[in-house]
Amino acid sequence: MYFPVLRGKMYEMLALRDLAGQLGADDSIMPVVEPLGAHGSYELTVKELVDNSTSFCLITNPRFGALRGRTVGETYADLVDGTLDEYDLFVPTLYIDRDSTSQEITEFAAQYEDRRAVFVTQGASKEHVEEAAALNPEFALIREGQVPVALRNLFPREIRVQITDPFNRQARNQDYPDDEFFSDRHLVIPDDAFEHFGDYSIVGESTESGFAPYCIALHHCYINSGENDAIYIRHYKSDTNETQDDQAGKFAEAVAKLVSDIRPLGPRNRTLATAEYQRYHQEGHYPGLGVPKRLGISQHLEIMMRLI
Numbered sequence: 001m002y003f004p005v006l007r008g009k010m011y012e013m014l015a016l017r018d019l020a021g022q023l024g025a026d027d028s029i030m031p032v033v034e035p036l037g038a039h040g041s042y043e044l045t046v047k048e049l050v051d052n053s054t055s056f057c058l059i060t061n062p063r064f065g066a067l068r069g070r071t072v073g074e075t076y077a078d079l080v081d082g083t084l085d086e087y088d089l090f091v092p093t094l095y096i097d098r099d100s101t102s103q104e105i106t107e108f109a110a111q112y113e114d115r116r117a118v119f120v121t122q123g124a125s126k127e128h129v130e131e132a133a134a135l136n137p138e139f140a141l142i143r144e145g146q147v148p149v150a151l152r153n154l155f156p157r158e159i160r161v162q163i164t165d166p167f168n169r170q171a172r173n174q175d176y177p178d179d180e181f182f183s184d185r186h187l188v189i190p191d192d193a194f195e196h197f198g199d200y201s202i203v204g205e206s207t208e209s210g211f212a213p214y215c216i217a218l219h220h221c222y223i224n225s226g227e228n229d230a231i232y233i234r235h236y237k238s239d240t241n242e243t244q245d246d247q248a249g250k251f252a253e254a255v256a257k258l259v260s261d262i263r264p265l266g267p268r269n270r271t272l273a274t275a276e277y278q279r280y281h282q283e284g285h286y287p288g289l290g291v292p293k294r295l296g297i298s299q300h301l302e303i304m305m306r307l308i
Helices: 010-018 020-024 040-051 072-080 102-111 126-133 247-262 272-283 290-307
Strands: 002-006 056-059 090-096 117-120 139-143 160-164 179-183 196-199 217-224 230-237
Touching: 002 010, 002 139, 002 160, 002 290, 010 020, 010 040, 010 290, 020 040, 020 290, 072 090, 072 102, 090 102, 090 126, 090 139, 102 126, 117 126, 217 247, 217 290, 230 247, 230 290, 247 272, 272 290
Parallel strands: 002 196, 056 090, 090 117, 117 139, 139 160, 160 196
Antiparallel strands: 179 230, 217 230
16 A cells, blocks of 8 residues: 655645545555645545545644644644544544654544554654554554664554655756656565555655745656656756746746657556646646646656556
8 A cells, every 4th residue: 555645735735636536446545644734725635535435644743834733632623523533534643753742642542542543753762652553553654764673663564654755855956857766665565574655755755835946847757667667757847047037938848848758658657637737838828836746746646546
């Protein structure tokens, strides 16, 4: 099973909404939503997921955004009570990290008595990981490189989910290579240590906000048939990058390159996202900076559904 971790930004929620129908019919993908707040985009997305009988994990102690610092009970009142409390396909999920407390874990256990998961990340103590393991969670998401093997092994292999961040973030968009390897987790997991896997898609783990760039880069995942169906990522960049002026022109330059590759990349890489890119190219329309991020996530999720 594949677990994409999404941090609740509007473009991430819109990508989930775009694919809610497909995700509801596919039990191989379990989105992990860390809500930034009880805003309209989040609420509409959850409604779409519920309406399409989609399984998803919801972080109940967010570490980012407006809900950071809220207790498990407060988050339940904000996000679950009256909307998800009767929905059997949502999996309450608790961060176990350097900010965890025994009281928080106890409150989570009392609030959610049935299906639940834990997400173990940097700084988690042995005491708190042991307490989390004693909850007998349905899934244990383990952030790669941040959790010692001895703590990871407190959870049965069958429930472990390896979470990675394969997006090779660059400080400047113009520094991205044209083409690079992205991930082959779908080819190597399950393995001796993990039954499932997940990642932060093409957004990366960073929560930094964007700004008008000198160079627009469209991050586009594709199935590389010549590399045993590993996932590669192409970065389609604008050409006129001396100033921040004319964002629409920069987008037109980048999207023209992407659209010219749609046929060569083959039918398995044609998706809802590629159709939308073609429409923007044909109409000469610039949709703003958030839409390419939404389409990049949508592209990644849709090809993952074809691979696992």
